[in-house]
Amino acid sequence: MRVVVGLLLLLLALCGSGAQGEGGGLGQVGEISEFQETAPRDAAEESTKQTTEQTTPDIWAEVRALRDMVVELKVFVELLQRENSDLQTRLSSSESELLLSKCRIDQLERENAVQATDLTSLGTRLTATESKSSDLEKENAVQATDLISLGTRLTATESKTSDLEKENADLQTRLSSSESELLLSKSRIDQLERENADLQTRLSSSESELLLSKSRIDQLERENADHETRLTATESKSSDLEKETADLQTRLSSSESELLLSKSRIDQLERENAERPKVAFYTALTDAGHVGPYSTDITLKYSKVFTNIGNAYNPATGFFTAPVKGVYYLQFSVCSNRTGYMGVYVYKNNQLIMFNDEGKEEVGLEYLTKSVVLELKAGDEIYLVLPSDYSLYDSPHNHNTFSGSLLFTL
Template sequence: MRVVVGLLLLLLGLCGSGAQGEAGGLGEVAEINKNTDPKDPAEESTEQTTEQTTCDIWTELRALRDMVVELNVHVELLQRENSVQATELTSLGTRLTATESKTSDLEKENAVQATELVSLESRLTSSESKTSDLEKENADLQTRLSSSESRIDQLERENAEKPKVAFYTGLTDAGNLGPYNTDTTLKYSKVFTNIGNAYNPSTGFFTAPVKGVYNLQLTVFGYSAGYTAVYVYKNNQRIMYNLERVDNDGVHEYFTKSLVLELTAGDVIRLVLPSGRSIYDDYGNFSTFSGSLLFTL
């Protein structure tokens, strides 16, 4: 563009010099001819044509000059625009570099996050597996618990249905009983416990309410000189006899016995004082009779 402008300026200068020389020469010739000879009409026409041509060239040169000026202005505008664009391009390059740096950092962060995500997924899988195992164990425990609860309910029902039998009695507060001329059923009148009401203090009888195994216990105390003794009867059958001699030396004698008997519902157990024997009891409860149901049959 600068070369074109230079050439146009050079051409303008050359044309201007030639036009001035030609104009001067023609003027001198015209002045001489004007003063010497009369002009031929053809020559006058030629001169007019030449002058017209010279004017046209100057007009074109002026137009070219104006174009060059416009081109210079346009070139300056382009240079300014290029400068602005260069500045913008530099700014864009800087921004692009920053963006690329941020992109690189983000890619690194994404790589780290991807690694952490893989680790978290692995831990999650492990946790899910453990959770599944715990759920299975919990289900097993729930099943076992349900079975245990069902068994407990069954035992509670059986226990509720099972008769409860237990009694504990003392003989008397009167002191010494006997000796008598005949065998005498002992009536333990001091009732401390009588669950199930299987013992009757009016008769001295313990009646088994259900078939089962029973544990019975008795304690006999002798105070007066002679013998203290007791019979144990099941229904009308004597199944135990115990005897202890009491000397007149101030030393009292007693014995304790325990029995485990299989009884049918309605069987009766009673204690009998043999004739000629004595037994002692008072508020100290030295002579007692007790029993309980171990289990049903």
Template sequence: MRVVVGLLLLLLALCGSGAQGEGGGLGQVGEISEFQETAPRDAAEESAESTTKQTTHIWAEVRALRDMVVELKVFVQLLQRENSDQEMRLTATESKTTDLEKENADLQTRLSSSESELLLSKSRIDQLERENTERPKVAFYTALTDAGYIGPQNTDITLKYSKVFTNIGNAYNPATGFFTAPVKGVYYLQFTVCGNHTGLMGVYVYKNNQRIMFNVEWKEDAHYKYFTNSAVLELMPGDNIRLVLPSTFVIYDDVDNHSTFSGSLLFTL
């Protein structure tokens, strides 16, 4: 804008100096004749008219330049506004991207935590399965005989439960009637005694050579009569449990398995 104003002032100055030069030359010619005195005036008028036209043209160009400058200012403002909007959208996009990256990082952290927990759970399951595989399994269930009455005897006898239905771990020996603990642990033992006569019925329970239980019933008629008892014992490897029929006592069993002896390992120690 300053350049345009400077050019305008320069043109006006040149026009003014040209007019003054033409006026001076025509004054000298005017001394020669009266006819020639009118020529400078006509030239001055023409020069003034020309200057007016040039000035009008220059001002028109100045106004056109001004309009262009205004349009450019408006265009620049629009560009600035659009650029500001784009910057705002870019900022919002960057913020959303940051939020997404943070959310993804949180998901990755939770996923890693879940994978770690899954690995720990699998490791624990593997350990339990290994322990369960390595843990001794002991359980037996037996019945006494198909022969009917056992007893009375003159001495105590160890009962040999000859009908073995379950013997996991082979801890029960039907040839001796002994249950022998294979590992240190707590064992559950149970027996049922049947009588089918008039008289005494009962058994001793021995741990090794120590009597730990005695169950006895007096039976007055020849009908089936039962009693059942159980024990939870801590046993060391090699400890044995056996049932003993006291002398003069009678018990009964047949194909219906009235008199039984069973047990299992609850847990090791």
């Protein structure tokens, strides 16, 4: 720019001197014609005219030449400015790529930190699983398969590293090209030399940062390789535990499903039980002691009622009346303290269902217990009858009992 300014000033000075030459020549001719009367006027006028005619075209030719030079200099300056703008753009691109490299380094450092955390967690798990190492030795075939898979992952990591190296080499080539262009630009204009020197400094700093980035990337890759090796050893030992965990999870899911089904069935049964009639009774004969013998059969009335759910047993008659159609379980116990016979008839309505008796030859308590399962309709009656000449014995200890319950409805 200083050269351009100097050329413009020179052009203005030449234009001014040309204008003064034209005016000055004419003034000199006037002065000669007025004050030099003794000199030959024709010779003086001729000489002045020739001088003026020769000087004026030369000045204007120089002015045009300088104007052309100024135009060429302007074009040249614009060209240099465009080249300088292109260099600025390329430098900005280099700086952007450098920022991307820094971001990649930060990402690798975060991934390394995550892997270190995972390694620590796996180390803890490894400590817990070392007690099972003897069983894991039998599964080397599975571990070989896992090692092949991890080898494939390692190959992918190496390929990724190769791509990073290629990107760094491309950045290096582009930076070298930028340095060459900056050196060429420095020789063409003085003002750009300072800017190019600044760019050179920034590019050198970028190269240093790229070298540091490559060194850091190499270090991270070595650390990642070491972590990968340790992770491989840990994963090979934890795979069996994961399989066992998956199997236990499957069995747990199956157990939970069965539990849900059981709960559903229990709920259904509880609803059915809540809706089903509840019938159960338990009675004892008397506290009076000996009952019988009588000359005729008599219906036994069990007067001591301990349980009578559903009120199906009537202590006044000794009858159990079925409230609903269903299957019933009935039981009775017989006791006597005299010699002779003891026993009872079991009737359903007027139909004899069972007769059990036993002869006693000695005095003392002796027992007889029986049970029966009957299908009864609503209204059917069950009762016990003491045969003639048979005797029983009861007391507050409840030796003679009659009980029953509804098993299920029909």
